[in-house]
Amino acid sequence: MLRSVRTDRGTTSPRPSTPFGKRLPLVAAAVVAAGLTAACGPSTEPVGSSAPAGAAQSSTASPTGTTSAGTSPEASPSASASPSASAVPAGSSPSPSRTSTGSGSGSGGSSAGKPSKAPRTSAAPAPARVPGSGYDSSADAQKLIDDALRAAKSDGRTVLLDFGANWCGNCKAADKVFAQSQTSAILGASYHLVKVDIGGDSSANSALLRKYSPSGGTYTMPVLVAVSPSGTVRTDTHVTGNPPLTAEGINSFLHKWAP
Numbered sequence: 001m002l003r004s005v006r007t008d009r010g011t012t013s014p015r016p017s018t019p020f021g022k023r024l025p026l027v028a029a030a031v032v033a034a035g036l037t038a039a040c041g042p043s044t045e046p047v048g049s050s051a052p053a054g055a056a057q058s059s060t061a062s063p064t065g066t067t068s069a070g071t072s073p074e075a076s077p078s079a080s081a082s083p084s085a086s087a088v089p090a091g092s093s094p095s096p097s098r099t100s101t102g103s104g105s106g107s108g109g110s111s112a113g114k115p116s117k118a119p120r121t122s123a124a125p126a127p128a129r130v131p132g133s134g135y136d137s138s139a140d141a142q143k144l145i146d147d148a149l150r151a152a153k154s155d156g157r158t159v160l161l162d163f164g165a166n167w168c169g170n171c172k173a174a175d176k177v178f179a180q181s182q183t184s185a186i187l188g189a190s191y192h193l194v195k196v197d198i199g200g201d202s203s204a205n206s207a208l209l210r211k212y213s214p215s216g217g218t219y220t221m222p223v224l225v226a227v228s229p230s231g232t233v234r235t236d237t238h239v240t241g242n243p244p245l246t247a248e249g250i251n252s253f254l255h256k257w258a259p
Helices: 002-011 020-040 055-063 077-081 141-154 169-178 181-190 203-212 246-257
Strands: 158-164 190-199 223-227 233-236
Touching: 002 141, 077 158, 141 190, 141 203, 158 169, 158 203, 158 246, 169 246, 181 190, 181 246, 190 203, 203 223
Parallel strands: 158 190
Antiparallel strands: 158 223, 223 233
C-alpha cells in the first residue's frame, strides 16, 4: 500500500509554480493577520460602547492573551516574554516591605515614645516672710528697712512699716489680725512687713519714725506707713488715722495700698 501511495505522489502533476516575488507579500499579509487576531481577538463590546483606556491597555499587556488552537500556554511567546510585577527569581525571597516606625518625619509627625514637652510657665514669686507678733527692741531697724526696700525693688512689693510697742493694746490687736490666714496671705503676696519698736528708749528708732512720718505731734500707735520700692511714702496712718483694727478694716487697708 505504501508503494502505491508513493507512486500516486510521483504521478501527480506538479502545482503551477508561483513566482517568488508574488508569494512573499501573501505570506507577510497572512502573518500580520494572524498576529492581529492573536493579540486583540474578536471584540465582545457592543457597537457604540467605549471601553476605558486602562482596560484596553491591560488587555493588550495581559500575559494570558488568546492563543491559537493547538499551541500550548508554555510555548506562547506572549506569555513567556511579558513581565510580571510579582515575579521573583528562583531561589530568592522577596525583600520585606519597610514599615513606618513613627519617627515623626514630615509635617505633623510626633516622635514615638517621646512625650511632648509642656510649655514653660512663669512661676509666681514665693510669699514674703511675715514677722510674728510683738516688736524686737534689739533688732537693727534701719538694716531691716534697707533689706525690705532692696527686695521690693526686685519683686515690686510695697514695704509696710509698723511702728509700735509691746505694751500697746492697739498694736496687740493689729498683731492678732496679721496672724490670721487671710491677712497673712495678703501681706505675703503684696508686702514686705517691717516692725519697729518705738516703745523703748531707742533714739535711732524714734528718728526712723520722724523720717517716715514727719508731721510730728503725738503719735497714736500703731503707726502704719506704706512705702514704695523707691522709698516714697504712699500713706501714713498718723496723718490719715488708723483703719479699724479688725480683719475687715485691716484687709481693706492692705488691698487699697497693695502695688
